[in-house]
Amino acid sequence: MNKKYRILTIILIAVLLAVLAAPISVLAAEKTLIVDEIGKLSDSEKATLNAQAQRISETYGVDVAFFLVTDAYKTDYTLPEYTEACYKKQNMGQNGVILLVDEVSMKWYIAYTGTAMDVLTEQKAEDVFDAYDEEDTYYDRIVAYLNAVETLLSTQGSASVNSLPADRQLPRFVDKVGLLNEQQAEQLTKKLDEISQRQQFDVVVAVVPELDHREARLFAADFYEQNGFGFGKDMDGAILLLATKDRDFGFASCGFGLTAFTPVGQEYLDKLFLPYLKKDQYFEAFMAYADGVDDFVTKAKAGEPYDKGNIPKTPEEKFKMRLNGVWISLVVALLLALGITSSWKRQLISVRREDLAHAYVREGSVILNVQNDQFLYRNVSRTLRPKDKDRGSGGGSFSSSSGTSFTGHSGKY
Amino acid sequence: MDLLEYKCPNCGGAIGFDPAKQELLCPYCDSVISVEALKSMDEELQRAQENQPIDWGYEGEQWREGEQAGMVVYSCNSCSGEIIGDETLGATTCPFCGNAVVMTSKFAGTLRPDVVIPFKTSKKEALAALEKHYVGKRLLPRVFKDRNHLDEIKGVYVPFWLFDVDANAQIDYHATTVRFWSDSDYNYTETSVYRAYREGTIGFNRVPVDGSEAMDDTLMEAIEPFEMQEAVDFQTAYLAGYFANKYDVDAEQSVERANERIKNSTESAFAETVQGYDTVAARNTNIQLQSGGICYALLPVWLLGTSWQGNKYTFAMNGQTGKFVGDLPLDKAAYKSWFLKIFGITTAVLLAASQIIVTFL
Numbered sequence: 001m002n003k004k005y006r007i008l009t010i011i012l013i014a015v016l017l018a019v020l021a022a023p024i025s026v027l028a029a030e031k032t033l034i035v036d037e038i039g040k041l042s043d044s045e046k047a048t049l050n051a052q053a054q055r056i057s058e059t060y061g062v063d064v065a066f067f068l069v070t071d072a073y074k075t076d077y078t079l080p081e082y083t084e085a086c087y088k089k090q091n092m093g094q095n096g097v098i099l100l101v102d103e104v105s106m107k108w109y110i111a112y113t114g115t116a117m118d119v120l121t122e123q124k125a126e127d128v129f130d131a132y133d134e135e136d137t138y139y140d141r142i143v144a145y146l147n148a149v150e151t152l153l154s155t156q157g158s159a160s161v162n163s164l165p166a167d168r169q170l171p172r173f174v175d176k177v178g179l180l181n182e183q184q185a186e187q188l189t190k191k192l193d194e195i196s197q198r199q200q201f202d203v204v205v206a207v208v209p210e211l212d213h214r215e216a217r218l219f220a221a222d223f224y225e226q227n228g229f230g231f232g233k234d235m236d237g238a239i240l241l242l243a244t245k246d247r248d249f250g251f252a253s254c255g256f257g258l259t260a261f262t263p264v265g266q267e268y269l270d271k272l273f274l275p276y277l278k279k280d281q282y283f284e285a286f287m288a289y290a291d292g293v294d295d296f297v298t299k300a301k302a303g304e305p306y307d308k309g310n311i312p313k314t315p316e317e318k319f320k321m322r323l324n325g326v327w328i329s330l331v332v333a334l335l336l337a338l339g340i341t342s343s344w345k346r347q348l349i350s351v352r353r354e355d356l357a358h359a360y361v362r363e364g365s366v367i368l369n370v371q372n373d374q375f376l377y378r379n380v381s382r383t384l385r386p387k388d389k390d391r392g393s394g395g396g397s398f399s400s401s402s403g404t405s406f407t408g409h410s411g412k413y
Numbered sequence: 414m415d416l417l418e419y420k421c422p423n424c425g426g427a428i429g430f431d432p433a434k435q436e437l438l439c440p441y442c443d444s445v446i447s448v449e450a451l452k453s454m455d456e457e458l459q460r461a462q463e464n465q466p467i468d469w470g471y472e473g474e475q476w477r478e479g480e481q482a483g484m485v486v487y488s489c490n491s492c493s494g495e496i497i498g499d500e501t502l503g504a505t506t507c508p509f510c511g512n513a514v515v516m517t518s519k520f521a522g523t524l525r526p527d528v529v530i531p532f533k534t535s536k537k538e539a540l541a542a543l544e545k546h547y548v549g550k551r552l553l554p555r556v557f558k559d560r561n562h563l564d565e566i567k568g569v570y571v572p573f574w575l576f577d578v579d580a581n582a583q584i585d586y587h588a589t590t591v592r593f594w595s596d597s598d599y600n601y602t603e604t605s606v607y608r609a610y611r612e613g614t615i616g617f618n619r620v621p622v623d624g625s626e627a628m629d630d631t632l633m634e635a636i637e638p639f640e641m642q643e644a645v646d647f648q649t650a651y652l653a654g655y656f657a658n659k660y661d662v663d664a665e666q667s668v669e670r671a672n673e674r675i676k677n678s679t680e681s682a683f684a685e686t687v688q689g690y691d692t693v694a695a696r697n698t699n700i701q702l703q704s705g706g707i708c709y710a711l712l713p714v715w716l717l718g719t720s721w722q723g724n725k726y727t728f729a730m731n732g733q734t735g736k737f738v739g740d741l742p743l744d745k746a747a748y749k750s751w752f753l754k755i756f757g758i759t760t761a762v763l764l765a766a767s768q769i770i771v772t773f774l
Contacts, residue, residue: 313774321774325767333759341752344552348741351635356681357620357674359638365579365616366682372610373588373687376422377444379606382599 031090033057033065038103040068040138049142052213056146059222059401060153062116063096066142071104079109087111097149099132119152128152143213154403169227172196173286174206177244184283191287195294199301201256202229202237203293205286211243216250216410219243221400224252231255235404240273240289242282242413249277252400252408260300261407262307263395269296269306270411271314277413422446423606450608471664471707473524486659489627496569496656524660524709528644529570529651532713532732536566539715539730542737546728551751554744557721564718568732570652570711571628572660575619575641576671577705580679583612585697588690608696609687615679619644619708622667624660629727630670635738636731639712643733647711657711664707676700 033053034046041049049066057063065087073082083100092098095114102108110125120128131148135141172192173185180188192203204224211219220241224230230237234255241250251269253261261269272292276285299306306312313321395409421428426441437446487496540563547558586609594601619641623633645651680695687693713732718725721742728739 313771318771318774321771322768325771326764329760329763329767332763333756336759337752337756340755341552341748344550344751345743345748347550348552348743350546350738351629351632351740353631354634354637355674355677357617357671357678358682360617360620360641361678361682362616362618366613367615368611368613368683368686370583370610370612371686374450374608374610375447376450376606376608377439377446378603379423379442379444380601380603382601385595385598385600 031057031063031065031092033063033090033092034142035065035067035069035086035090036138037067037069040103041142045139048213049139049146052143052146055212055214056150056153057093059226060150061093061095062114062153063092063098064146064149065090065092065096065098066145067098067100068138069100069102071102073102074105079107080111083109083111099129099145101132116153124152150401154399154401167228168202170229172202172204172229174204174227177207177209179207179242179244179282180286188283188286188290191290195290196231196237199294199297200231200236201260201293201297202231202235202239203290204229204237204239205289206239206241207282208241208243210245211248216241216243216248217252217398217406217408218250218400220250221252221254221398221404221406221408222402224254225400225402225404238293240286242277247413248410249413250408250410252406254400254404254406256297256300258397258405258407260296260305261395262305263407263409264308264311265296265306266395266407266409268311268314269293270409271317274411274413275316444606473709474527475525487656495627495661496658526572526647526711527708528575529647529711530639530641530644530713530733531651532568532655534713534715534730534732534735536568536715538735539566539717539737542730542735543717543728543739546737546739547741550741552744552747553741554721554747557742557744564720566715566717568655569714569716570655570657571633571714572624572658573621573633573710573712574624574660574664574667574671575621575708575710576617576668576675577619577707578617578671578675579703579705580615580617580675581613581701581703582615582679582683583610583699584680584683584695585610586684586687587694587696588687589692590689591691607690609690609693611683611686613683615682616705617675617678618705619710620671620675621710621712622670624662624664624667624709625658626661628658632727632729632738633714636714636729636734636736639731639733644710651711655713660709664709672702675702 031054032050034041034049036046053064053066067083067086069082069086073079073085076082077085079100079102083098086100087096087098093114095116097110097112097116097120100109100111108129110120110129112120112125128145128148132141132145135144171189173180173189175185188205192205196202202224206220206223208219208223214222220239223241224237224239225235229235229239232255236255236257238251238253238257238261241252242248243250251261251266269289269292273285273289276282276288296306304310395407397405397407400406420426421439421442421444423444424439424442426439428437428439428444428446431438438444439446489495543563547553588607588609590605590607592603592605594603621633621637621639621641623630676698679700680698684693684695715730715732717728717730717739719728720726724742726739726742728737730737
């Protein structure tokens with residue numbers, strides 16, 4: 001299928017640029033960027049894909065669209081002309097990418113305009129289609145297409161620098177669900193502000209109803225960045241984001257946070273607030289998180305960030321260790337007492353049968369006439385090695401949608 | 414046409430010949446068995462023979478004229494043990510059970526001993542050995558030591574049958590070597606199994622078996638070994654001042670125990686020649702015993718008896734080597750007390766240490 005599609009060459013539609021008006025991009029939220037004219041996608045798939053396309057469009061200021069069509073257009077248009085018409089019909093902005101696939105004639109066409117021209121070339125357009133073509137289902141293909149375009153946009157830094165605000169746009173505690181009451185929210189915000197100012201390191205907590213298709217840590221990183229959080233040019237700070245629908249949480253930190261929060265350290269940070277989250281004690285969880293970040297930053301500034309070898313035990317862990325100490329002490333003492341007293345008891349018994357007659361072997365009488373050792377068979381058994389608990393537990397570095405380096409992890413509570 | 418079936422020596426499943434490997438493969442446990450090894454194992458099993466009964470050909474020596482004159486037999490009413498001594502000995506208690514000896518009769522009958530090992534230790538040394546036997550026994554009741562009164566100490570010549578035996582042995586040992594290694598995903602254990610075949614001879618001189626019914630066999634084995642090279646031809650003069658017990662278990666009845674010990678020793682001695690393996694265990698043993706002679710002997714034993722809370726405690730000392738044995742009573746109160754003390758102190762120390770360590774973590 002791929003080769004058949006490539007019959008057509010890729011043509012840049014310059015004219016398209018002129019007719020697209022800037023104000024249209026303001027209405028991006030209302031656009032339908034994923035269009036399925038032949039009914040291959042379910043409504044929920046269309047909604048999910050459209051949300052992903054919308055997010056990319058908002059993040060990078062470049063509309064990304066996809067059309068799956070029949071060959072009915074052929075009576076009035078060529079494929080490039082129909083692509084242009086579709087672009088116009090959807091009110092797409094001056095910066096945009098559209099992939100149109102004619103499922104009947106097995107033809108495809110990619111058009112791009114505005115800032116998208118900085119990142120897409122003929123070759124890269126073919127790469128984008130290859131990513132689409134490699135998947136099996138229509139849904140997966142369109143996801144692959146959107147991801148490929150997003151990758152190109154993000155790696156080239158196509159997100160408009162101007163789109164990221166320089167100053168903080170929101171308070172350090174954002175609660176779109178209403179988990180905390182007013183008094184708790186105020187108290188938490190006060191604490192977050194105090195720590196942030198004192199440490200010059202933004203400590204942010206955000207609660208949203210649900211995630212889009214993104215991983216929680218990436219969602220948190222984009223939220224942090226797009227709302228202007230962070231101190232200094234490195235945007236020093238950290239965010240804990242909760243998505244209540246599926247009980248997801250994501251932690252992300254950038255700037256000095258890359259030093260302060262090692263992967264092992266992040267596991268320790270989780271231990272501080274996760275137990276509260278699991279019991280739906282949100283206020284306690286956020287306060288513990290704020291104190292934890294404060295402690296982490298202080299340690300890192302002292303040149304000893306929490307890492308393997310200096311992770312303190314939590315009170316719960318210490319309690320468990322104390323309890324184990326009691327059991328182990330009792331068992332060891334019992335075994336020792338049994339062992340010693342049994343050996344003393346054995347001292348009282350000295351009358352034992354002698355089952356051998358070694359003492360009466362005639363000297364020099366042992367003569368071996370045949371001595372033959374033969375290999376019979378060999379067995380190899382294997383058991384699975386226990387995996388290192390630290391390996392692959394997350395907490396590594398990653399890039400936000402704009403390409404900024406973050407460290408963080410995602411999980412469920 | 415018969416279909417031959419061989420069993421896997423590892424799991425017992427039917428094995429088949431693998432033409433590619435030119436070896437026998439077990440489809441159940443994946444063991445690889447060498448053809449040569451299986452063949453020779455088969456041959457050895459066929460060669461295994463039933464042990465033939467041994468003809469010892471012992472007739473014994475009769476008492477010479479006048480030797481039994483002046484010797485009397487003291488019979489115990491309680492345990493039926495009989496001891497021999499001279500008329501002047503005047504034994505008052507049975508050395509086996511401690512009861513009063515009530516019957517005296519003139520000594521007659523039974524075979525004359527061939528050899529005797531004379532006493533080399535004295536009654537004083539036996540008492541000293543008993544004192545030493547108490548030392549360092551924390552769970553021995555103190556009053557047992559303090560109030561302990563020996564009922565009687567007697568030097569007794571105990572009748573033994575001594576067997577000279579040559580053994581021809583064919584023994585198959587099952588030997589293994591184990592190797593361990595790991596890769597990133599698995600830990601591996603490789604067990605290589607070998608058949609170690611040993612065939613040879615071994616000789617035993619004068620293996621003793623207690624010939625007295627009244628004497629505890631285990632007690633007599635516990636004071637072994639006797640140094641048989643010091644045995645001398647029997648003379649009644651050696652009995653002067655000591656008791657002697659005449660045999661009431663004959664050689665034929667005793668030979669079974671001698672054979673048992675000789676077979677165990679043969680298997681163990683040949684196993685010592687199977688070296689370079691991690692485990693060695695005898696799998697098929699075929700030992701033929703050949704008589705080298707039998708001898709009736711009197712061996713010297715000091716017997717000491719005492720009572721404690723209604724129980725009799727008998728101690729024995731090898732009258733030649735001085736080896737002393739005898740089970741002692743247990744002080745149950747001391748046992749409980751020591752157990753609780755050790756348990757309590759250890760628990761306290763470990764608890765304190767573990768809590769301090771956790772505090773500083």
